[in-house]
Amino acid sequence: MLLTLLKRELMIARRNWIGLAIPVFFFVMVVSLFPFAVSPDAPVLQKIAPGIIWVAALLATLLSLEQFYRTDYQDGSLEQLVIMSSPTLVASAKIIAHWILTGLPLVLISPLLGVLMQLNYGVGYDSVAEDHTVVLMLSLLLGTPTLCLIGAVGMSLTLAANRNGMLVSVLILPLYVPILIFGASTVTASLENFGYNGQLAILGALLLLAMVFAPFAAGRALKISVS
Amino acid sequence: MINSGLFASDLTVSRAEQTLIEGAELHLAPSSITYLYGENGAGKTSLMRCLCGLLPADQGSIRWNGKPISSSDSNYFNDLLFLAHALSMKAELSIMENLHFYAKLRGVNNANGLIQQAAQQLGIDHLLARRFAELSAGQQHKVALCRLVVEPAKIWILDEPFVNLDHQTRDWLANTMMEFAKQGGVVLFTSHHEIEQLTIDQRLSLEH
Numbered sequence: 001m002l003l004t005l006l007k008r009e010l011m012i013a014r015r016n017w018i019g020l021a022i023p024v025f026f027f028v029m030v031v032s033l034f035p036f037a038v039s040p041d042a043p044v045l046q047k048i049a050p051g052i053i054w055v056a057a058l059l060a061t062l063l064s065l066e067q068f069y070r071t072d073y074q075d076g077s078l079e080q081l082v083i084m085s086s087p088t089l090v091a092s093a094k095i096i097a098h099w100i101l102t103g104l105p106l107v108l109i110s111p112l113l114g115v116l117m118q119l120n121y122g123v124g125y126d127s128v129a130e131d132h133t134v135v136l137m138l139s140l141l142l143g144t145p146t147l148c149l150i151g152a153v154g155m156s157l158t159l160a161a162n163r164n165g166m167l168v169s170v171l172i173l174p175l176y177v178p179i180l181i182f183g184a185s186t187v188t189a190s191l192e193n194f195g196y197n198g199q200l201a202i203l204g205a206l207l208l209l210a211m212v213f214a215p216f217a218a219g220r221a222l223k224i225s226v227s
Numbered sequence: 228m229i230n231s232g233l234f235a236s237d238l239t240v241s242r243a244e245q246t247l248i249e250g251a252e253l254h255l256a257p258s259s260i261t262y263l264y265g266e267n268g269a270g271k272t273s274l275m276r277c278l279c280g281l282l283p284a285d286q287g288s289i290r291w292n293g294k295p296i297s298s299s300d301s302n303y304f305n306d307l308l309f310l311a312h313a314l315s316m317k318a319e320l321s322i323m324e325n326l327h328f329y330a331k332l333r334g335v336n337n338a339n340g341l342i343q344q345a346a347q348q349l350g351i352d353h354l355l356a357r358r359f360a361e362l363s364a365g366q367q368h369k370v371a372l373c374r375l376v377v378e379p380a381k382i383w384i385l386d387e388p389f390v391n392l393d394h395q396t397r398d399w400l401a402n403t404m405m406e407f408a409k410q411g412g413v414v415l416f417t418s419h420h421e422i423e424q425l426t427i428d429q430r431l432s433l434e435h
Binding site for chain 1: 276279280281282283304307309311312313314315316317318319320324328329331332333358
């Protein structure tokens with residue numbers, strides 16, 4: 001059942017890829033503004049890079065949430081899905097599809113932004129072990145699914161409200177703060193040659209916690225929203 | 228207590244803090260067609276959504292074959308086919324893909340033959356590969372009606388199924404509904420016009 005739902009999401013997304021590409025473009029554009037605005041100096045950029053990239057990833061996720069349920073809600077298929085399978089399953093399929101379509105591209109494109117923000121300034125070309133972009137990717141890989149999971153709860157709650165995109169931003173941004181703190185500090189720790197496993201572990205723990213609770217909360221909220 | 232079909236007792240439904248139905252009792256027996264009518268805003272759609280488990284009732288119980296619809300052993304949601312006003316089809320997918328998805332959710336694995344057959348009956352079999360968004364309103368409505376043939380169900384709840392249809396399709400829908408009822412199915416539908424082709428077993432009127 002989950003696979004059927006997931007396959008449908010991916011099929012629709014393939015026909016509608018422009019809408020999904022926009023958050024990724026946004027991510028790249030926002031980050032690329034900083035060398036212009038702040039300074040093109042490598043040490044300066046390197047210092048602010050973790051925070052900038054993480055904040056941009058967070059905003060890009062927020063932007064993509066807008067389309068999470070919208071068309072399904074408008075054309076009535078969300079109702080049908082809730083009747084024909086369970087709300088929790090529907091929410092889970094949406095979350096997985098949403099991460100594959102919007103979270104994963106952010107992770108994959110982040111090395112490019114790492115280059116742009118001089119993340120590897122002062123690191124030798126041959127030392128993979130010290131490559132900070134790998135750490136950035138790892139932190140995003142563990143962080144973005146949590147952002148999607150929390151976002152799903154917010155979207156399910158505000159589905160029936162007008163301008164739910166605005167409302168959901170205000171609702172869930174505070175909940176994104178812990179992930180932002182640990183995500184950015186993972187990369188900062190790596191830049192300063194400290195151990196970053198602890199931060200990654202916390203990101204992983206937050207992800208597990210969200211995976212356990214968010215699908216049920218989102219399902220429950222979805223059920224209320226369609227009534 | 229009635230143990231067959233859909234039985235609602237002491238049902239109170241409200242929408243936007245306005246009570247639409249109060250303390251109603253309603254029985255949709257197997258092999259029967261029920262016609263629900265009333266003015267715009269009388270609560271027909273709300274009642275249907277309530278019977279589909281989408282809108283929680285303020286009070287009262289709804290039972291399917293004697294078991295509460297929310298309990299899993301009633302199997303109600305597998306037996307239910309609800310066609311709402313919104314057609315619930317994805318504009319990006321083809322007709323075939325849309326219908327195939329719903330069939331798959333019902334556990335029908337080889338739906339292609341059934342979809343072909345349904346589309347042929349409705350005269351849209353040449354459009355199966357087209358995207359849903361490319362069809363006319365009437366054709367889109369026909370696609371939604373195909374679900375009646377493709378998906379196995381025991382109870383149909385149809386919100387204004389006769390809207391936007393040409394004469395031929397009206398006849399087809401009336402016949403399909405009667406055939407379904409003959410085989411033991413339960414049908415509840417709304418309409419603003421009398422459907423003369425249809426033998427109606429029960430009439431329910433909703434008033435303000």
